[in-house]
Structures are given as C-alpha cells and as structure tokens.
Amino acid sequence: MVRLTVDLIAKSRNHFKKKRGLAFPEYLKTLTHLHFSSKNIEEIGDLSMCRNLTVLYLYDNQITHICNLDFAYNLTHLYMQNNNISQIDNLSNLQKLSKLYLGGNRIAVVDGLETLCELKELHLENQRLAPGEKLLLDPKTLLSLAESLSVLNISHNNIDDIKDLTVLMELQHFSAADNKLHNMEELEHVFSHWPQLLQMDLSGNPVCKKPKYRDRLITVCNSLVILDGREINELTRQFLINWKASKDAKKKKNNKQITAGPPVLYPITNYINMGQGPHLGHIHGHSVQRWNPQQPLRSNIIVHTDLS
Template sequence: MVKLTIDLIARSSASARKKKDEGLSTYLKKLTHLYFSEKSIDEIDDLSQCRSLSVLYLYDNNISVIKNLGFAGNLTHLYLQNNQITRLENLTPLHKLSKLYVGGNKIAVLEGLEKLQELKELHMEHQRLPSGERLLFEPRTLVALSMGLQVLNISGNGLDDISELGILRNIMQFVASDNKLRDMRALSALIGSWPKIWRLELVGNPVCNKAKYRDRVIVMNSKLAILDGREVSDTEKNFLMSWKEAKDAKKRQRIEDATRIMESNQEYIMQPQRELPPVLPPNGSRWNRTAALNKVYMMPGMVGGKKKFDAVVAKSHMPASAPHGTRTNPLDSLTLGRKSYTDLERPSRNMPIPPQPPVFLPDEHGMNGYPNGEPDFNLTGHVISIS
C-alpha cells in the first residue's frame, strides 16, 4: 500500500532541490508538475502545500477514490488512467481543469463535472465494466459541458446509442471506436448537429460494415477533415457533397409530387358531390306531379313506359280459357306471366317472326275435321295424334 504524501514527494525530489539549493517548503510552493505514474499508489494524501500545481500525473496506479485535491485550484491537467476508480467525484474545486484523463477505470456513469466550466477534453475510453453494461451519461453533466467541451473520447464502452450527446455543440474531435453503433441515420443526425467537428473516429463499430460507409459519413458534415485516421481531401469531399445534393434534390422532388397528389385528392374528396337532375314524365302527367312532390328520380327510359307495363300486367292476368270457338295458340300458355325478356331471349327487331299455323278448338258439333276424338298438339301447334 503506497500513499502519495509530502514525504514521498520530498524523497523523490531531493536531488533536484540540492542542485537548486532550496528548501522543501520553497520547492513545494513552486511545484507545477508532479510525476507519480506507475508507483503503485492507491491513495492521495494531503498535498495542500503544492498550491501552484497545474499538472498531475497519476496514471497506471491503484487509486480507487479521487480525494484530497481541493487545494489544486490551479490544476489544468489531471491524468488518472488505468486505476481502480469507480466514480467521478470530489472534482468540483478544480475550476481551471481543462483536460481530464480517466480511461481504463471502472466508471459506469459520466457525472460530477457540473462545476468544471473550463473542461475542454474528456477521455473516458475503455472502462472496465461488467459484461452487458455500458457507459451512461448524466443529463446535468452533459448540459454543464455543452458549451465548453471540445474533445470527447468514449471508445470501448459498449455504446449502441449516443444520440444524447447532440447537446455538446462545440465538439471538434469525437472518438467512439470499438462500440456497438450500427444506426446510420442516428449517427448522421448526431454528426450533422455538430458545427465544429473535424475529426471523427468510429473504427470497430458495426456501422463501419455498411455499404459506402466512408462516403456516407463524409457527407454528414462538411467540416470533417479526418475520418478514422485518414484525411478527407477537398476533391473527395466536393465530389461527395455534389452527389448528396443531387440525391437530396431528387428526394425532395418525389416528396413534393406525392404531396401535390395527396392535396389534389383531398380537395376532390372535400368537394360536394353533384346530384343527378331528375328526369320527369311529360308535363301534366300524374306521375310528373307525384315525382315532383316526392322528389323521386325517374330514369329517362321509364318516360311513357307506364302504359306498356300496365298492358303487359293485364295480359298476364287474363283467364287461361278463351271463349268457345276462338282461335288460340298453345304457346301462349307458356309465356303467360312473363314481364320481360333477357337480352339473350329478346328477339331481334329486324328479324321477322315466322307465322304460326292455325289451331282450331272443338265446337259443339264435332272436332273440326276430327269427329272421332280430340287431337293432341305439340308445342308448335301441329297435330300429333287423335284420341
């Protein structure tokens, strides 16, 4: 167990102080940079005598809690990578802190940085989280960092959605490699919302396997100069931007055409439907007056057809037996009661109707040539037998 103390600083700086021939107190007051990386340090003791400290290197140690840094009001750079830290805490007094390195720890939530108005760079890559967990972002901290943060490194933290980072309006460099980002549209919305982004690192995400990945990412923001470690040339950028503009123009035209068609259809649906004008029988007709009173629509074909219809109905009601001695045709009995023909049954107007042979009914004195019995007729009216 190793604790970072004033005594430890004194022992490590003894040779340097000898050369300058100055005491420990004077040395500590002037001290601006303190290097204690890879020293197996697991705790920070009271270092309040180092009031001028601006850079503190404590990476690759065993520190689990950030504490005793309240004195370091002038601290601008803090290196705490690869320790055992589980929470970002006790950093509120560091008003001048501009760069914070806490990658390789066990931090599950980005929080506790609300008072760090001067923070420009935040490196939280590859947190050692339990399987299935991902780095979370506390909303108040994001709001506090929204106007100042310029560099953010969140690589290797199991992230599949980073849309909430759109609030960081001044991001210039964004590193999110080795995550689980796969939604190209969400990524486009995020990158497009950053007006100052010029460096983007996304290697190791599923989205990189999309067709034309590089081309599609370059057109997300015209400010991009470096993508995945490769420079974006002006020629490449101009060509892809022109291609995107042409594609967007076609898309807008399709949307406008579809909107125009929908609007025209809606206007047609909203128009009042015209009613057909009534067609009435000739003036003075009883049916004309009845139709007018009842607002009945009468088809043109029905005008003048009532008498014909009444005649057909009357004929269908005639008795089956005719007066004695009247000539008749047995076929008439087959058509009694029919009101209309179908189109297939209706005879042609130009085709003459073949004459039907006369049929004689028996009178009182005999069978009209068949005195010994009554004749049988077929359907065409011809005699087929005599009984």
C-alpha cells in the same frame, strides 16, 4: 498501503534533490508538476502545501478514489488513467482543469463534472466494466460541458447510442471506436450539430458496415478532415455534397408529384349523358365499337383522362 504525501515527495529522487538550495516547505510551494506514475499508489494523501500544482501524473497506479485535491485550484492537467477508480468525485474545486484523463478505470457513469467550465479534453476510453454493462454519460454533465469540450474519447465502452452527446457543439476530436453503434440516422443527426468537428474515429462499430457509411458521414460533417484514420479528399467531399443535393432535389420533386394525387377516372357513360366526351371510335389509341342507341352497352367502359 502506498499513499501519496509530502513525505513521499521528499523521498523521491526525481523531485526534492533537484532544488536542494530550497527548504522543503518552500520547494513544495514552487512545485507545478508532480510525477508519480507507476508507483503502486493506492490513495492520495494531504498535498495541500503544493498550492501551485498545475499538472499531476498519477496514471498506472492502484488508486480507487479521487480525493484530497480540493486545494489544487490551479490544476490544469490531471492524468489518472489505468487505476481502479469507479466514480468521479471531488473535482468541483478544480475549475481551471482543462484536460482530464480517466481511461482504463472502472467508471460506469460519467457525472460530477458540472463545475468544470474550462474542461477541453475528456478521455474515458477502455473502462473495465462488468459483462453487459455500458458507459453512461449524465445529460446534466454533458450540458455543462457543451461550450468548452473539444476532445472526447469514449472508445471501447459497449456504447450503443450517442444521442445525448448532441449538445457538445464545440467538439473537434471525437473517438468512439470499438463500441456498438449501429443507427446511421442517429449518427447523422448528432454529427449535424457539431460544426467544428475535424477528426473522428468510429472504426470497429457495426454501423461501419452500412452501405454508403463513409459517404453519408462526409456529407453531414462539412468540416471533417479525418474519418477512421483516413484523410478526406476535398474533391471527393464536394462531389458527394453535390450528389446528395441532386438526390434530395429529385426526391423532393417526386414527393410533390405524389402529393398532387392520382389522375381522375370518369365512366364513359357520364360523358354520353352530358352530351360531351371523346369520340367513341378511338379512346387513348384503342379501337372501341361505336355505340348504337338501340342496343344497351355491354359494359361500363372507363375513360382515363388527365385533368392537369
């Protein structure tokens, strides 16, 4: 088993040889960036002497658990994509962490990030999930990230709804390509709560085939600059906003007329009994036989009157 330890750092040509003038323990204290990607590492060992570590590159390895990073109070960037991690653990002490890369692992539930109040980027794309399984994001974790997270990548994870993401009001870049999103109304509701959104990618989802898909999202996301890799023309946006406003106003007017109720229908006999009513010779442009008091009416003629 290959373990990342200070001994492995000492043997690395990319590290210790660059500062031979320092004793090794002193060198470890000055270390801020640690590059150990693609080294077949399966486990993180004791690195506590690297107390000033800020950036750790461990992508493309065989790591199954996140561990032994409690010492790294100053860590801001953690790259652990393309490993074998199935659960997000032991990150509670990394309260300065701003970028977390966990794409290409085996994570089914995203949780354990509640203390990362400065996390700005979370990359979770392409999890290797079991057939029929989808990536789930814990609502408690999402709420804890609501005021900090600006970049979220959840592409290619069999996701079919994102209503729990509504709380992420600071998002500026959102990627959810190649999922199973299909509910246009749900997307409009969620995106209406993201006033900072600048760039979004939903390509490869069933919802992209809905009529007016692009037009509807452009009118909801007023700050959006790029949608599915295509830039949004400002004149096009303004035209669509005006078109939607006109359509909504017309719909509101029609609903108001319907709410007022249908016209009232009165039997003509009521008018006759009351000694009032329209001239019986012509009713709404139709010729009607004049009534003879000596003869009974053959039928109960209905007069349509507009009382408005």
